[in-house]
Amino acid sequence: MIIALLTDFGNRDWFVSAMKAVILKINPNVKVLDITHEITPQDVREAGFVLWNAYRYFPPKTIFVCVVDPKVGSERKIIAVETKNYIFIAPDNGLLDFVLSEVEVLRAVYVENKNYFLENISFTFHGRDIFAPVSAYISRGVDLNEIGTEADLKIPEKIFVDVSTQGDYKGEIIYIDRFGNLITNLKISNKIEGEVRFREYIIEKISSTYAEVGQGQMVALINSSNLLEIGVRNGNAKEFFKANCGENVILRVKQVMKI
Amino acid sequence: MIIALLTDFGNRDWFVSAMKAVILKINPNVKVLDITHEITPQDVREAGFVLWNAYRYFPPKTIFVCVVDPKVGSERKIIAVETKNYIFIAPDNGLLDFVLSEVEVLRAVYVENKNYFLENISFTFHGRDIFAPVSAYISRGVDLNEIGTEADLKIPEKIFVDVSTQGDYKGEIIYIDRFGNLITNLKISNKIEGEVRFREYIIEKISSTYAEVGQGQMVALINSSNLLEIGVRNGNAKEFFKANCGENVILRVKQVMKI
Amino acid sequence: MIIALLTDFGNRDWFVSAMKAVILKINPNVKVLDITHEITPQDVREAGFVLWNAYRYFPPKTIFVCVVDPKVGSERKIIAVETKNYIFIAPDNGLLDFVLSEVEVLRAVYVENKNYFLENISFTFHGRDIFAPVSAYISRGVDLNEIGTEADLKIPEKIFVDVSTQGDYKGEIIYIDRFGNLITNLKISNKIEGEVRFREYIIEKISSTYAEVGQGQMVALINSSNLLEIGVRNGNAKEFFKANCGENVILRVKQVMKI
Numbered sequence: 106m107i108i109a110l111l112t113d114f115g116n117r118d119w120f121v122s123a124m125k126a127v128i129l130k131i132n133p134n135v136k137v138l139d140i141t142h143e144i145t146p147q148d149v150r151e152a153g154f155v156l157w158n159a160y161r162y163f164p165p166k167t168i169f170v171c172v173v174d175p176k177v178g179s180e181r182k183i184i185a186v187e188t189k190n191y192i193f194i195a196p197d198n199g200l201l202d203f204v205l206s207e208v209e210v211l212r213a214v215y216v217e218n219k220n221y222f223l224e225n226i227s228f229t230f231h232g233r234d235i236f237a238p239v240s241a242y243i244s245r246g247v248d249l250n251e252i253g254t255e256a257d258l259k260i261p262e263k264i265f266v267d268v269s270t271q272g273d274y275k276g277e278i279i280y281i282d283r284f285g286n287l288i289t290n291l292k293i294s295n296k297i298e299g300e301v302r303f304r305e306y307i308i309e310k311i312s313s314t315y316a317e318v319g320q321g322q323m324v325a326l327i328n329s330s331n332l333l334e335i336g337v338r339n340g341n342a343k344e345f346f347k348a349n350c351g352e353n354v355i356l357r358v359k360q361v362m363k364i
Numbered sequence: 365m366i367i368a369l370l371t372d373f374g375n376r377d378w379f380v381s382a383m384k385a386v387i388l389k390i391n392p393n394v395k396v397l398d399i400t401h402e403i404t405p406q407d408v409r410e411a412g413f414v415l416w417n418a419y420r421y422f423p424p425k426t427i428f429v430c431v432v433d434p435k436v437g438s439e440r441k442i443i444a445v446e447t448k449n450y451i452f453i454a455p456d457n458g459l460l461d462f463v464l465s466e467v468e469v470l471r472a473v474y475v476e477n478k479n480y481f482l483e484n485i486s487f488t489f490h491g492r493d494i495f496a497p498v499s500a501y502i503s504r505g506v507d508l509n510e511i512g513t514e515a516d517l518k519i520p521e522k523i524f525v526d527v528s529t530q531g532d533y534k535g536e537i538i539y540i541d542r543f544g545n546l547i548t549n550l551k552i553s554n555k556i557e558g559e560v561r562f563r564e565y566i567i568e569k570i571s572s573t574y575a576e577v578g579q580g581q582m583v584a585l586i587n588s589s590n591l592l593e594i595g596v597r598n599g600n601a602k603e604f605f606k607a608n609c610g611e612n613v614i615l616r617v618k619q620v621m622k623i
Numbered sequence: 624m625i626i627a628l629l630t631d632f633g634n635r636d637w638f639v640s641a642m643k644a645v646i647l648k649i650n651p652n653v654k655v656l657d658i659t660h661e662i663t664p665q666d667v668r669e670a671g672f673v674l675w676n677a678y679r680y681f682p683p684k685t686i687f688v689c690v691v692d693p694k695v696g697s698e699r700k701i702i703a704v705e706t707k708n709y710i711f712i713a714p715d716n717g718l719l720d721f722v723l724s725e726v727e728v729l730r731a732v733y734v735e736n737k738n739y740f741l742e743n744i745s746f747t748f749h750g751r752d753i754f755a756p757v758s759a760y761i762s763r764g765v766d767l768n769e770i771g772t773e774a775d776l777k778i779p780e781k782i783f784v785d786v787s788t789q790g791d792y793k794g795e796i797i798y799i800d801r802f803g804n805l806i807t808n809l810k811i812s813n814k815i816e817g818e819v820r821f822r823e824y825i826i827e828k829i830s831s832t833y834a835e836v837g838q839g840q841m842v843a844l845i846n847s848s849n850l851l852e853i854g855v856r857n858g859n860a861k862e863f864f865k866a867n868c869g870e871n872v873i874l875r876v877k878q879v880m881k882i
Contacts, residue, residue, distance in 0.1 A: 107644075107647065109640065109644075114542065115542035116375065116398075116400060116401075116402055116634065117400055117402040117541075117542050118400065118414065118417075118541045118542050119399055119400065119414045119415075119417040119418035120541075120542075122368065122397065122398065122399040122400065122418045123417070123418050123421045125397055126366075126368075126397075126418065126421035126422040126423070126426075127421050129366065129395070129397070129422075129423055130421070130422065130423040133423065136647070138640065138643055138644070138647070139634075139640065140637060140640040141634060141635055141636065141637065141640065142634075143634055143635040146542070146543050146600075147598055155636065155637045156637075158636075158637040158641070159637035159640045159641050159644065162641045162644035162645050162648070162751065163644040163647075163648065164644070164647055164648040164651065167644075175574075175575070175598055176575045177573065177574070177575070178572060178573030178574070178575060179573055179575035179576075227587070227588035228572045228573045228585070228588075229573060229574065229585065229587055229588050230587075230588030233421065233588065234588070282635075282636045282638075283632065283633035283635050283636050283638075283664070284664050313696060313746045314695065314696030314697055314746045314747060315693075315695070315696070315747065316693070316694045316695070316696060316697035317697075326746070326747065328745070328747055328748075329745035329746075329747050329748030329751065329752070339665055339693055341664075373801065374801035375634065375657075375659060375660075375661055376659055376661040376800075376801050377659065377673065377676075377800045377801050378658055378659065378673045378674075378676040378677035379800075379801075381627065381656065381657065381658040381659065381677045382676070382677050382680045384656055385627075385656070385677065385680035385681040385682070385685075386680050388625065388654070388656070388681075388682055389680070389681065389682040392682065405801070405802050405859075406857055434833075434834070434857055435834045436832065436833070436834070437831060437832030437833070437834060438832055438834035438835075486846070486847035487831045487832045487844070487847075488832060488833065488844065488846055488847050489846075489847030492680065492847065493847070
């Protein structure tokens, strides 16, 4: 059994280790695995996107504990959501929207039962005092019905732009990865021919790999999560363009190939 | 059984992995868990503070291996300290002072017995050559008396300023976390009313959570380790104030509430 | 059994966690351990050097999975190399040269058999789709002969300059660690007397430890991997010198002591 952690706590302080310590004290047999702790502080949407890219590769029964929680200590609620394969625990702040947009929810509860919290609950570190112990107890077999009452789950808006036929699609940069690649919300499940417009630039081809273009050249490709991505070969597109999340990217699809 | 690592080795080089490799070669059944490796290089006090925030959440029998060791290879000694629940291994340089100020020491020895070191001991990487194998052998059941002779443990000075009654308390910033929150040495175990002075600023209220003040506003609160902390809601107090460790913070306690 | 990961994927995105998820889905009993994921993006040589410093401390049967792979998705091949104690999996791009320069290879194959890949293989994330599952299947006992056909392994050039007698040796900086220490390719297995020249500076002594010189002073020593290293005590030589990899360092050996 795996508990996977996703937070904005960073790797510099003691926050993550305190969560792991609490979990392993309650369930010494669980494996605790980091997705990342380097989410931009309080960037709930970024956390949701990172989770979406990773979660489906985990073994069934994995419990995902996601703590990007700008309103910690206020009246905001915490939800635990069960799907066919997984359980997700997160603040009720939209963090799970990317995942909820594509999975069937079997059950969702508010995390309320203080029997499964630490004895002393701080106002500012629910990761340690609530999320960690609750996830550990669930990993030991505690049923979601024990955790709290049924949650009123908001169905998220459509998050990706599905690209499936010829035409122009307007998307935007939603994430910039460590290599500086600009990842958009344009989702493409087929091989396509077309071109990409970003600011005054036109990339006249959709490549398969970075290695298809020359050193330092711009490249547009469908990335390993089936999203349109703009990069610079052996370079850094973020720095090259001084690009930011939210900027528009236009994809013109000229032909869709069947795979 | 857990061995918890706390170093200034960073996550970029091979140092931490070499320590883990040595540990797991000697005891494949131990769990190795990171507290952090991003302590400011050679900042012994910072390491001690981070350890203090984390250690009490770990399961009994955890062995803490702390390597922030500016005098590695010189005549400085290494100590292994046993308390009711834990064993701590660190250079004898004050790193353990925060913890020792509040725990009862059952035994303390110098780490001396070369039978439990690697065969070749470098002058500059005792983390790999001494700390790692010694901790692994202890996790396999080797008694501290086997590790070395009784250590002459210095009792640390009082580290925190205990705030318990009405009045003015002068503290200082002792740590700045990844969110830029300014953490002081003013320790407060009750709910209080009062105000905080920092430079020319007055924060007129002790809040419970960041969410109690408006976006971008200053907030003073008692943090999850019971220390007075100054933050900026959804902002970064370190950057806002260009604040540094060592700066004074004055707390005026007007009322102490019983909990 | 351990699978040790070494990549340039960083700790900020989901890449490493996706690899670990794939591995643990195939073999829940393997331990996955990070060497580092902070290799400078696409710096194959840096990755090889870090691996060389760490690998020999790992328990026998460890599988090393190394993904610094600028040509991912192109025709470049992936190799799996078996030595007496270990298996190494890496792109066939020279990453393993440091290790191959000193170990005896028992077998080497190209990673080709799609039965051991994920079902859908992206063009840009072979770490998740090929390296991770192949390593997991090998950890479950799949023989290298099942993975692919015999590889044509290039024997790497001599990588280190062996320093064993009196005289002048010309080396270069090949790595700069997190502390700013300048590590050279001058390999020294004995204690020596001599001096080091770097730019216009002369360091007139080879020290054993940083603590042998005064605060902020330059120090030359033989590091924990037996390589000549230039540092600044309690300082940062990289910043002090604005030093870069590739710069020349001259070692004049005046006397070699037998150990």
